[in-house]
Amino acid sequence: MAQKPSLSQDQYSATVSTREAKILNGIASSAKNKPRDYTSDGVADNDIFMLPASDFQLLGLLTAIAALVRLFRIYQPSSVVFDEVHFGGFASKYIKGRFFMDVHPPLAKLLLTLAGWLAGFDGNFDFKDIGKDYVEPGVPYVAMRLLPALMGVMTIPTIFLTLKATGCRTMTAAMGAGLIIFENGLLTQSRLILLDSPLIIFTAFTALAWTCFTNQHEQGPEKAFDVSWWFWLVATGLGLGATVSVKWVGLFTIAWVGSLTLVQLWVLLGDTTTVTPRRLLKHFLARLFCLVVIPLTFYLGLFAIHFVCLVNPGDGDGFMSSEFQATLNSKAMQDVPADVVLGSRVSIRHHNTHGGYLHSHNHMYPTGSKQQQITLYPHKDENNVWLMENQTQPEGLDGQIKGSKAWDTGEPIPVRDKTVLRLLHTVTDRRLHSHDVRPPVSEADWQNEASAYGYEGFEGDANDYFRVEIVKSLSDGTAAKDRVRTIETKFRLIHIMTGCALFSHKVKLPDWGFEQQEVTCAKQGTLPNSIWYVEQNEHPLLGADAEKVNYKNPGFLGKFWELQKVMWTTNAGLVESHAWDSRPPSWPVLRRGINFWGKDRRQIYLIGNPIIWWSSTAAVGIYIVFKVLSVLRWQRGFKDYEKINFKRFDYEIGTSVLGWAFHYFPFFLMQRQLFLHHYFPALYFAIIALCQVYDFATNRIAALGLRDRPVIGRSGIAIFLAISIVTFTLYAPLSYGNRWTQSACNKVKILNTWDFDCSVFPKEMSQYSVSAPSAANAAQTAAPVAPGPSGQGSQDLNVTPQPAEQPFVSRSEKVEYRDQDGNILNEEQVKALEGKVSFETRYETRTRVIDADGKEVKDGPAEAEGVAPPHPDIERLPETDPGLPEDDGRESPATASPEDDVGKEKSVEDADDGRPRPASEPSEATG
Numbered sequence: 004m005a006q007k008p009s010l011s012q013d014q015y016s017a018t019v020s021t022r023e024a025k026i027l028n029g030i031a032s033s034a035k036n037k038p039r040d041y042t043s044d045g046v047a048d049n050d051i052f053m054l055p056a057s058d059f060q061l062l063g064l065l066t067a068i069a070a071l072v073r074l075f076r077i078y079q080p081s082s083v084v085f086d087e088v089h090f091g092g093f094a095s096k097y098i099k100g101r102f103f104m105d106v107h108p109p110l111a112k113l114l115l116t117l118a119g120w121l122a123g124f125d126g127n128f129d130f131k132d133i134g135k136d137y138v139e140p141g142v143p144y145v146a147m148r149l150l151p152a153l154m155g156v157m158t159i160p161t162i163f164l165t166l167k168a169t170g171c172r173t174m175t176a177a178m179g180a181g182l183i184i185f186e187n188g189l190l191t192q193s194r195l196i197l198l199d200s201p202l203i204i205f206t207a208f209t210a211l212a213w214t215c216f217t218n219q220h221e222q223g224p225e226k227a228f229d230v231s232w233w234f235w236l237v238a239t240g241l242g243l244g245a246t247v248s249v250k251w252v253g254l255f256t257i258a259w260v261g262s263l264t265l266v267q268l269w270v271l272l273g274d275t276t277t278v279t280p281r282r283l284l285k286h287f288l289a290r291l292f293c294l295v296v297i298p299l300t301f302y303l304g305l306f307a308i309h310f311v312c313l314v315n316p317g318d319g320d321g322f323m324s325s326e327f328q329a330t331l332n333s334k335a336m337q338d339v340p341a342d343v344v345l346g347s348r349v350s351i352r353h354h355n356t357h358g359g360y361l362h363s364h365n366h367m368y369p370t371g372s373k374q375q376q377i378t379l380y381p382h383k384d385e386n387n388v389w390l391m392e393n394q395t396q397p398e399g400l401d402g403q404i405k406g407s408k409a410w411d412t413g414e415p416i417p418v419r420d421k422t423v424l425r426l427l428h429t430v431t432d433r434r435l436h437s438h439d440v441r442p443p444v445s446e447a448d449w450q451n452e453a454s455a456y457g458y459e460g461f462e463g464d465a466n467d468y469f470r471v472e473i474v475k476s477l478s479d480g481t482a483a484k485d486r487v488r489t490i491e492t493k494f495r496l497i498h499i500m501t502g503c504a505l506f507s508h509k510v511k512l513p514d515w516g517f518e519q520q521e522v523t524c525a526k527q528g529t530l531p532n533s534i535w536y537v538e539q540n541e542h543p544l545l546g547a548d549a550e551k552v553n554y555k556n557p558g559f560l561g562k563f564w565e566l567q568k569v570m571w572t573t574n575a576g577l578v579e580s581h582a583w584d585s586r587p588p589s590w591p592v593l594r595r596g597i598n599f600w601g602k603d604r605r606q607i608y609l610i611g612n613p614i615i616w617w618s619s620t621a622a623v624g625i626y627i628v629f630k631v632l633s634v635l636r637w638q639r640g641f642k643d644y645e646k647i648n649f650k651r652f653d654y655e656i657g658t659s660v661l662g663w664a665f666h667y668f669p670f671f672l673m674q675r676q677l678f679l680h681h682y683f684p685a686l687y688f689a690i691i692a693l694c695q696v697y698d699f700a701t702n703r704i705a706a707l708g709l710r711d712r713p714v715i716g717r718s719g720i721a722i723f724l725a726i727s728i729v730t731f732t733l734y735a736p737l738s739y740g741n742r743w744t745q746s747a748c749n750k751v752k753i754l755n756t757w758d759f760d761c762s763v764f765p766k767e768m769s770q771y772s773v774s775a776p777s778a779a780n781a782a783q784t785a786a787p788v789a790p791g792p793s794g795q796g797s798q799d800l801n802v803t804p805q806p807a808e809q810p811f812v813s814r815s816e817k818v819e820y821r822d823q824d825g826n827i828l829n830e831e832q833v834k835a836l837e838g839k840v841s842f843e844t845r846y847e848t849r850t851r852v853i854d855a856d857g858k859e860v861k862d863g864p865a866e867a868e869g870v871a872p873p874h875p876d877i878e879r880l881p882e883t884d885p886g887l888p889e890d891d892g893r894e895s896p897a898t899a900s901p902e903d904d905v906g907k908e909k910s911v912e913d914a915d916d917g918r919p920r921p922a923s924e925p926s927e928a929t930g
Contacts, residue, residue, distance in 0.1 A: 041274040042223030043654075045647035049218050050231070051164045058173055062160050065180045069159040072184055073152045077194055078145050080740045083135045084607060085599040087196040091130035094119050094147065094196075098126030101317030102331055104566075106574040108302065109309040110248035111201040115147055116312075122146030134602050144196070151200035155193025158200075159183055161207040162687070166694055168214040169655055175698040178720045182619075182690050185724075185731035188611035191599070191738045192680055199680050202249045206684045209242030209256055210662065210691070213263070217658075220267055224277045228289070240293040244301025251574070252666070252684060257298065259665040263658065264290055306563050321357055321381050322569050325490075325538065327562055329554040338551035339540045343391065343418045343487040346410025348429060350387040350539040353379055353507050354477070354493055355531040359520065360387035360538070361435075361505075363428045363455045369515050370443045374454035375433050379507050379520035388539075389435070390427040391418060394468055405460075407432075415544045418487040420473040423499060425463060432459040434467040435505075437498045437524040444510060444521050451503050451524040468499040474534055489540040489552050495533050498524050504533040577675040587670040590682035591620040591689075594756045597679055600740065601763055604771065608737040608759035609679060611686070614730045618723075619689035622696045626660045629653075648703055656695045662688035742771050 083091065089105070090112060096103045097116040105112070122143035137144040159180045166176035183189060193200035216235035219226045226232055243260060247253030271278050271286055278286070313331075320328045328334045343349060351361040359381035367373050380387060396403040397410060407427055410416070418424065426435040433455035440452040457463055472495040475484040483491035496505040506525035511518045525533060557565065583597040596610035633653065636643055643649045667685040670677055701709045701716030709715050733751045736743035737759060748761035765771065 040223050040277040041270050043221035045651050046218070046221040047170065048222060049168050049170050049215075051168050051215060054167060058167070058176075061173065061177060062163055062180075065163060065177060065184070066156060066160050069156045069180075069184045070153075073155050073190065073193055074149075076739055076741075077148050077152055080600055080602060080605070080607065081136065081138050081144070082600070082602060083130055083133050083137070084195050085133065085197075085597070088130050088133060090115060090198060091128075091144075091147065091196045094124065095126040095129060096317055097312050098124065099317075100313055100315045102313040102315065102320045102323075103317050104319030104322040104569060104573065106570045106577075107198060107250050108248045108305060110245060110305050111198040111250075113305070113308060113312070114150055114201065115196055118150040119143055119147045133600060147196050148194060151193050151195065151197060154200045154204040155189065158189070158193075158204050158207050158687075161204065161211050162691065165207070165211040165214050165691065166698075168211065168218055169691075169695060170651075171694060171698040172702050172716075174717055174720050175694050175702070178697070178724060179690060179694040181724045182615050182693075182727060183687075185727050186612050186615050186686075186690075187731055187734045187738045188596075188609055188616075188679070188686075189683060190731075191607065191609050192683065194739075195599075197680075198249055199683055202246065202252060203683055203687060205242060205246040205249055206253070206256055206666075207687060209239060209246055209260070210688070212238035212242050213260055214658075217263070217267075227286070233289075236289065236293045237297065240295075240297030241301065243294065244298035247298060248302050248305045251570075252681070255665045255669055255684070256662075257294075259662045260294060262661065262665075264294060303563065306566070307559060310559065310562060321359070322573065324357065324557075324565060325352060326554045326557050327565055330556065330562065336539070336553065338553045339489050339538075340542065340545035341488050341491070341540075341550040341552040342415070342545070343489060343492075343537050343540055344410070344415040344542055344544070345391055345393050345418060345424070346408075346415075346544075347391050347418075347537075347540050347542045348388050349391060349489075349537045349541075350383070351389060351426075351535050352538045353520075353532075354534040354536055356507060356509055356520065357381075360384070361389065361426075361522065361535070362387050362519065363431060363433070363435075365431050366515070366517075368443050368452070368454065371440045371452050372438065372454055372456075374436065374452075374456050375428075375431060376512075376516060377435065377453040377455055377522045378512060378516060379522055381520075386428075386430050388429045390429050392425040392427055392434075394423045394425060411543045413544075415542065418471060420471060420485060420494075422471045422487075423468055424471065425467045426469065426496075428455050431455060432461075433457045434463050435469065436466050437501060437503060437505075438466050439501060442521065442523045443516075444512060445508075445523055449526045450506075451498070451501055451526070453505060453522045453524045466498075466500050469496040469505065470499055471495075472497055474530075477534065487537060489537045490554060491536075491552060493534050493536050496535060502526060505535065506533045508532050575675060579676070581676050581678075583678065584676050585679055586677060587667065587682075589756075590667070590679060590685075591623075592617070593679075594754065595679065596757060596759065598759065601760070604763060604765055605740045605742065606737060606759060606763050607740045610734060610737055610757065610759070611679075612727060612730050612734065613753065614723075614727050615690065616686065619686065619693045622693035623660055623663055623689050625696055626656050626692060630657070648699070651703075652699050656692055656699070659688050659692040659695060663692060742768055744768055 093103060093105060093112045094116040097113065098120060124143050124147070128137075128140050128142045162183050163176045163180040166179045167173070171179075189203065193203075212235050216232070216239055219229075219232045219235060239260060243253065243257050245253075246256045268283075268287060268290070271283055316328070316331045316334050320331060320334065329336065340347075353359065353361070356379070359379040360383070362378045362380035362384065363375055364378075364386050366376050368376055390407055392407070392410070393416075396405060397413070398404070403409075407429070428434065434457050436454050436456035437451050438454075441447070442450050442452045456467070471487060473484060473487070474493045474495060477493035478484045478488075479491040480488070482488060486492070487494060497503070498505070501524065503524035503526045505522065507520055507522045510521045512521050583595075585595045585597075589595055593611050593613055593616045596608050599607040599609055601607070630653070633643055633649075644653075663685045666688060667682065670681060697716075697719070700707055701713075701719065703710065705711075735741065736747075743764045745761050745764050745766050748759070748764055752759070752761065
C-alpha cells in the first residue's frame with residue numbers, strides 16, 4: 004500500500020498558510036465560486052492524524068501536566084466522600100453478585116468494579132457512611148480512584164484534538180486544554196469514585212469523533228464513504244453508546260448528534276447534482292447503522308454483562324417484579340399447583356408495589372383496635388401462609404366438620420369469581436379482619452384498619468368475610484378469568500360488611516410495625532394498589548399429577564425493559580429536597596457548590612474555577628447575541644451569510660453552543676434532585692465555544708486587526724491561563740482537601756451563596772502540626788474539640804487532646820432521649836411517646852481528663868469542652884423547621900382522598916430521618 008509522504012515543519016507551515024489564506028480572505032463568496040455540490044465553503048481538511056510533530060509534543064506535555072494535577076495526593080482523603088457511598092457500594096455488590104437497583108446504566112460502575120477487583124478488592128467493605136475510613140479495612144480505594152482520575156487526564160488531549168479538528172490554531176487548542184486542567188470542579192469530581200469523570204470523557208470523545216466526521220462530510224462527495232469517513236462515523240456511534248451507558252445524560256448527547264445529522268441529511272437532499280436518491284439512501288442507512296444500531300447494541304451489551312454479574316438476590320430486587328426476581332439464585336421457586344381450592348395454604352402477593360407478601364405476626368397495633376398487625380413483608384416466611392376457608396364449614400355425616408383441616412378431604416372445591424371466603428393465618432390462628440376503625444398511620448376516612456382477629460377454635464364473625472373479585476383484564480388465560488389460579492389470576496378482596504378493598508401502598512409503618520409496608524382496607528382505593536395474586540399454593544388433594552404453573556422467564560429483553568422502566572420511575576421520583584442541591588439557573592454563574600466531605604479540619608467542596616465558568620458563560624452569551632443580530636440583519640436583507648468567515652463562525656460555534664444547550668436546558672424540565680455536577684457536560688461545550696470565539700477573534704476575523712498581530716493573541720492566551728491558574732490555586736484546598744486557614748478561606752469567598760464553612764479550618768497552619776492526618780494514621784485521627792466560650796484551655800483547643808499524655812480511665816455509653824428543643828426526656832415521657840414518634844440517633848464523644856491525683860481536669864463548661872462540633876456534611880442540619888417534631892406518618896394531616904394518596908406515600912416513604920446522606924439514599928438513585 005502506498006504511504007502518504009510526510010511533511011516537514013516548513014512544508015506543513017506553508018501548506019497551512021496557503022489554506023488559511025484561502026479561508027481567511029473571505030473572497031470566495033460570490034455565487035459563481037460557490038461549490039456545485041454539498042461541499043461547505045471555507046472548509047479545510049483538519050485531519051488530526053496529520054498534525055505536525057510539534058503539536059503532539061505539546062499535547063504530551065499538557066497531558067503530563069494534567070496527570071500531575073489530577074493525581075496529586077489522590078490518596079487524600081482516606082475515607083468515604085459524598086457519592087462514593089453509592090458507587091463504591093455498587094462495586095461491592097458487583098463483586099458479591101448481589102442484585103441492586105440504580106438509576107444509572109452500568110458501564111462506569113462496571114469499570115470502577117474492575118479497577119477495584121484488579122487491585123484486590125474483595126467486596127467486604129460496604130462504603131456505608133461518609134467519612135468511613137478506608138485504611139484500616141485495607142480497601143484499595145486509590146486504585147479505584149485512579150480510574151476516574153485517568154479518565155479526567157484523557158479529557159485534556161481530547162479537547163486539544165477537538166479544537167484542532169474544528170480548525171483552531173495550536174495555541175488556542177492549548178488554551179482549551181489548560182482550562183480543563185485547571186478547572187477546580189472537574190478536578191474534584193475526577194479524583195473520587197464517581198461517575199462524572201467517565202461521563203465527561205465519553206462525551207468529549209463523542210464530540211471529537213463527530214467533529215472529525217463533520218469535517219470529512221463538509222469536504223464533499225470526494226470524502227464520502229472512504230476509510231476516514233467510516234472510521235469517525237463508527238467512532239461517534241461507539242462514543243454515543245458509551246456515554247449513554249454511563250448516565251442517561253448521554254441521551255442529550257444523542258440528541259445533539261441527531262439534530263446535526265438531520266441538518267446534514269437536509270443538505271444532502273438539496274444536492275441534486277451529486278447525490279442521487281440511491282446515494283442519499285446510502286447516506287441515511289450508514290448514519291442509521293452507526294448512530295442508532297451501534298449505540299443501542301453497545302447499551303444492550305452492557306446490561307447483558309450487568310445481569311451476568313448480578314445473579315444473587317440483593318437489596319434491589321424489591322424494585323422488580325416477581326418474574327424478574329425468580330431469575331435470581333435462591334429466588335426461583337418450584338412448580339406449584341395451578342388451581343386454588345378451599346383449604347389451600349397460600350401466600351398472597353401484592354401486585355403493584357412489589358412490597359411483598361400479605362403477612363401477619365404476633366404483634367398488636369398500639370392504637371385503634373389494638374388487634375394483630377397485618378403488613379406486607381418482602382421475604383418468604385411462614386408468617387405469609389394463609390388458609391382459604393369457605394364462609395361456612397363443610398358438612399359431614401355427623402354435621403359440620405370443625406377445624407382448619409375440614410377441607411382436606413372430599414372433592415377439591417375451586418375458588419371462583421365472587422366466592423366469599425375467610426383467610427386464616429396458620430401460625431397465629433387469627434383470621435384476616437376489617438372494621439370501621441381508622442388505621443394507625445393512614446388515618447383517612449376512606450381507610451379502614453386491616454387486622455388479624457380470633458383464636459384457635461374461634462368460629463369468627465361477619466367482619467372476617469371477603470369476596471374474591473377477579474380482575475379479568477390483568478389475568479392470564481381463560482381459566483384464570485373464571486377461577487383463581489396460582490400466579491395467573493389477579494384479584495381483589497372486597498370486605499363484605501364495609502365494601503372496602505384490601506389495599507397496600509408505599510407507606511412504611513413505624514418501628515412498632517418493623518418498618519414493614521402498611522396494609523389497610525380502602526373504600527375508594529386506587530385499583531392497582533388493591534390487586535393481589537397467589538404465589539404459593541399447597542393442598543393435600545392437589546397431588547403430583549395436578550396441573551402445575553410457575554413464573555414465566557422474562558428472558559433478557561423482558562428483564563432489560565422492566566429495569567429501564569424501574570430506573571425511569573425511580574429517577575423521576577427523586578424529588579425530595581437535599582442540603583446541597585441546586586437548580587439549573589444557578590449553574591452557569593456558579594452560584595453554589597456541593598459540600599462533599601469534612602474531617603480533621605479539612606474540607607472538600609465542589610466549586611468550579613470562577614474565571615473559567617464565567618468566561619465560558621460569557622462566550623455562550625456572545626454567540627447568542629450574535630445569532631439574534633444576524634437573524635435580524637438577514638430579515639432586513641443584509642448579505643452577511645455570503646461571507647465565508649461569517650458563515651463559519653455561525654456554524655462552528657453554533658454547533659458547540661447547541662451542544663451546551665442540549666446538555667443544559669433539559670434540566671429545567673426535571674423536578675428531581677439536581678446538583679452542580681449535572682452542568683459539567685454543558686461546561687465542556689461552553690469551554691470549547693469560548694476557545695472558538697477567541698480563535699475567530701484573534702486569528703480569523705481580519706476586521707478586528709488581531710489576525711496580523713499574532714503576538715497579541717498569544718499574549719492574551721498566556722495572561723488568561725495565568726489568571727485561571729492563580730484562581731485554581733486559591734481554591735485548590737477545597738478541591739484536594741488540603742490544609743487551609745480561616746483567613747485564606749474567607750478571602751476567596753466571593754459570593755455569599757458559596758456555603759463552604761470557613762470556620763472548619765484553623766486560624767493558623769501551625770495548628771495542624773499535632774493532629775494532621777495522613778494516609779497511614781487517618782483511621783486513628785480523632786475529631787477536633789470545640790473551644791469553650793473563653794477560648795482558653797490547658798492546651799490548644801483546636802487540637803484533640805492526645806490520650807497518650809493523660810491516663811485513660813474508662814469508656815462508658817449512655818443513652819439520652821431529647822425533644823426537638825434539646826430537652827432531656829425522662830423514662831415516662833419516652834414511654835408515652837413510643838409508637839407515636841421516631842427518634843434520631845446521634846453519637847457524641849465526651850473526653851474526661853484527670854490529673855496525677857485522679858481528679859478531673861475541667862477547662863471550661865463540661866458540656867462544651869468534650870463535644871466534637873457538628874460538620875455540615877457529616878451531621879447535616881435538618882431540612883425542615885427544627886422546631887417541628889419529626890414526622891413518622893401519624894403527625895401528617897390525614898390523606899383526604901384517593902387522589903392524594905400518591906403524595907401521602909411519598910411523604911412518608913421519603914421522610915428525612917436525620918441521617919447524614921449523600922446525593923440520595925443508597926436504596927434509591929443517585930444524581
